[in-house]
Amino acid sequence: MTTAIAPYGRITDVIVNLKEQQPIPQIGFGNILFLTKTPAPDSDGKGGGVPNNATTTDGLLRSVTDSTTGAVYKEYSSVDALALDYDSSTPLYNKVTTYFNQQFPSDRVAVLSYPKGKLQDSLGAFWWQDWYFMVFDQDDPEDMTLASNICEANLLKFLVVQEESVDAFSPWEGNEYTIDLVHPLTEAMDAALIGRVASKTVGSVTWKFKDLDGITTQDYSATDFAGITNHHAIAYVMVNGTPETSEGWTSNGEYIDNLHGDTWIKTMVQLNVQKKFQENDKIPYEKSGIDLLTSVVYNTLDTGWQQGIILTDDATKKGDFNVTSSDRDAQSLEDLSKRHYGGIQFTYHRSGAIHSATINGLIQSDTITANGGGGASS
Incomplete structure (x- = not known):
């Protein structure tokens, strides 16, 4: 039997690494x-x-x-x-x-x-x-x-x-x-x-x-x-x-819906950042360019929240996600030389769903039973 040993490669200028942190418009996502x-x-x-x-x-x-x-x-x-x-x-x-x-x-x-x-x-x-x-x-x-x-x-x-x-x-x-x-x-x-x-x-x-x-x-x-x-x-x-x-x-x-949501996030961040590269004649390696790419990631996660992939923060009433980016001076000389920027990071909290429930009820009764129920004295 042949053994699968590594992910398949693809032609892209954008790599999205997504790690799962667990508590101790359709574009073919259903095809x-x-x-x-x-x-x-x-x-x-x-x-x-x-x-x-x-x-x-x-x-x-x-x-x-x-x-x-x-x-x-x-x-x-x-x-x-x-x-x-x-x-x-x-x-x-x-x-x-x-x-x-x-x-x-x-x-x-x-x-x-x-x-x-x-x-x-x-x-x-x-x-x-x-x-x-x-x-x-x-x-x-x-x-x-x-x-x-x-x-x-x-x-x-x-x-x-x-x-x-x-x-x-x-x-x-x-x-x-x-x-x-x-x-x-x-x-x-x-x-x-x-x-x-x-x-x-x-x-x-x-x-x-x-x-x-x-x-x-x-x-x-x-x-x-x-x-x-x-x-x-x-x-x-x-x-x-x-x-x-x-x-x-x-x-x-x-x-399944958690993992399908992760697939959506990873794919759409990659797609939207790649599209931004293609739409612009040049994205400068400075604050304006970094802010532009950061905003693309933020907006993608915001859409994910509106679709129900990401949890709503009760305090802000917005999506429970965070996007950060480091400035040009924080990048390595090697990355600067290769025109590669790796300073954007994001986190998000999956929304989840309710699949079962326990309902507790209390019966109020006026019947006095032999064992003292209903408040009767012995």
Whole structure:
């Protein structure tokens, strides 16, 4: 098995390092990538390869081939467009159909067809495309383990895995950027969950309590459901007559909306600072230039607060975040020589959400009981 050992690199002038401190406009943040293996030719060398019937007229939005791996990345605007390449008999078609049948799907799906044994390099070739959640079209424990480890190395995008038993999650159990679902494989709960939640404005939604179109709730004994919960997996169950997803967390117990919010912050700070470089003929290496970049970071965090990613400070009624920057004189000679500025730092407090409640009540009674209740004397 190939082991993922490092994050994927990208072409950028802005690096955002984000560390988590725990207490002792949508731009594709919900887009989905479907992973499917490229069929190999038969013994006569015939067949196989990536289907190539859909065109831009049909709703094929993009098609890019990586010359090194032979992997092909495509984006489709609809099920009808995808069906020209993957018909209704394929697992991929069924999952994409389930995705688009949900309440809040994106306007597209991406499909990465990769040759057997080349998943890591194939994902590396298209990691920085506009998607943030990936699922496999078919159960593939070895490649799922590798994909989970890739997500863990990069700390940005999520793998969603569906299995019928929590035992199947053991190879990647505890990985922070893998979401485990327990559900029969006859229904695509993985695609449904992403289509229901992921494309909502980041910070405005949690992943618990959600209804999924076309997905059947499951009955579990108290013991089995406790096992699902103990493994930080998600089930689809009936609660008080209403179908809902159970706790919305990842394999290590962190909440999906927290990590999705971190992804939004990191991505948007990088994007907005990069855009500021591109919009200006020159950003001077002095107070005015430093203040300009600092304001971009501040405004991005402020937007994150307005979306619900960042907690509201009760005292100021503003976002509970802080942005600081050091002046030119504090930068190293090496950074000055390379025209690199590394003096901006920020912190923020995640907003979180309420997922359960305990309500305490007091009954006032006028009944005097035999044991002295109600204030009677003995």
